[in-house]
Amino acid sequence: MTTSQLTEQIHLKKSFLCIGLDVDIDKIPKHLLKEEDPIFAFNKAIIDATHQLVVAYKPNLAFYEAQGIKGFQALKKTIDYLNENHPEIFTIADAKRGDIGNTSGMYAKAFFEDLNFDSVTVAPYMGKDSVEPFLAYENKHTILLALTSNEGAFDFQTQSFDGEELYKKVIKTSKDWNNGQNLMYVVGATKAEHLREIRHLIPESFLLVPGVGAQGGSLEEVCKFGMNRKVGLLVNASRAVIYASEDENFAEAAATEAKKLQQEMASYL
Numbered sequence: 001m002t003t004s005q006l007t008e009q010i011h012l013k014k015s016f017l018c019i020g021l022d023v024d025i026d027k028i029p030k031h032l033l034k035e036e037d038p039i040f041a042f043n044k045a046i047i048d049a050t051h052q053l054v055v056a057y058k059p060n061l062a063f064y065e066a067q068g069i070k071g072f073q074a075l076k077k078t079i080d081y082l083n084e085n086h087p088e089i090f091t092i093a094d095a096k097r098g099d100i101g102n103t104s105g106m107y108a109k110a111f112f113e114d115l116n117f118d119s120v121t122v123a124p125y126m127g128k129d130s131v132e133p134f135l136a137y138e139n140k141h142t143i144l145l146a147l148t149s150n151e152g153a154f155d156f157q158t159q160s161f162d163g164e165e166l167y168k169k170v171i172k173t174s175k176d177w178n179n180g181q182n183l184m185y186v187v188g189a190t191k192a193e194h195l196r197e198i199r200h201l202i203p204e205s206f207l208l209v210p211g212v213g214a215q216g217g218s219l220e221e222v223c224k225f226g227m228n229r230k231v232g233l234l235v236n237a238s239r240a241v242i243y244a245s246e247d248e249n250f251a252e253a254a255a256t257e258a259k260k261l262q263q264e265m266a267s268y269l
């Protein structure tokens with residue numbers, strides 16, 4: 001999917017919501033455990049109830065890997081279900097990968113070819129040759145961790161080296177990498193006050209902004225400082241939406257939470 005197609009969807013749905021499919025088998029409604037594939041059953045119900053309100057879904061790989069082969073099968077079924085039924089929805093493999101070049105090439109093949117995700121999250125720590133194998137794919141997007149939502153972001157990312165904060169160096173340097181036009185960046189909603197400066201560095205790039213809902217980030221602040229003339233934002237919520245209820249009506253409850261976020265987003269568009 002191209003960024004123009006994504007922007008089109010944002011205007012069509014009046015939403016830049018991404019729902020994080022961070023499915024913890026211990027948190028899903030108990031009645032689903034008798035299903036052959038409880039994780040997929042949960043995802044399918046959430047997708048069926050919310051697809052009109054969102055422009056992206058983001059399964060976090062950790063939740064699937066934690067369930068071994070069954071988790072991988074559920075992930076594969078989920079991405080296939082999305083690609084078959086909702087090809088207009090942007091998909092993000094939240095895998096936070098990045099390794100020496102030939103290994104990154106294999107990660108890129110896994111997420112872009114085998115699983116056919118539109119994008120993958122990548123850590124910048126190993127530099128240019130660890131990220132370029134992802135960038136080589138046309139119409140696929142590499143979402144680089146810039147300033148993350150967690151407390152540990154202050155350990156390295158906001159530290160200054162040669163008078164410049166590391167996350168800014170990451171952003172500036174990455175722009176010159178081959179196929180840098182395929183980059184998007186992660187900026188945590190809990191760090192919204194940094195968005196204004198980030199927008200000076202990358203006025204046009206899409207930002208994936210996790211951290212509203214369970215982590216307490218403000219959607220209003222994110223929009224105020226982070227929105228560009230083409231919107232340029234994907235705001236993710238996982239737990240606050242998908243675990244809105246533990247009862248049989250869990251998908252409806254998730255849709256209600258998603259609708260609240262979508263309506264707030266519509267008011268900023």
Ligand SMILES: O=C(O)c1cc(=O)[nH]c(=O)n1[C@@H]1O[C@H](COP(=O)(O)O)[C@@H](O)[C@H]1O
Nearest residue numbers: 020060121148149188210214215237238239
């Ligand atoms: O890359 C991410 O998506 C990510 C980056 C970041 O800085 N902070 C962050 O919370 N995330 C992910 O976004 C999701 C947030 O989940 P909730 O806090 O439940 O909404 C999780 O899948 C996190 O792994």
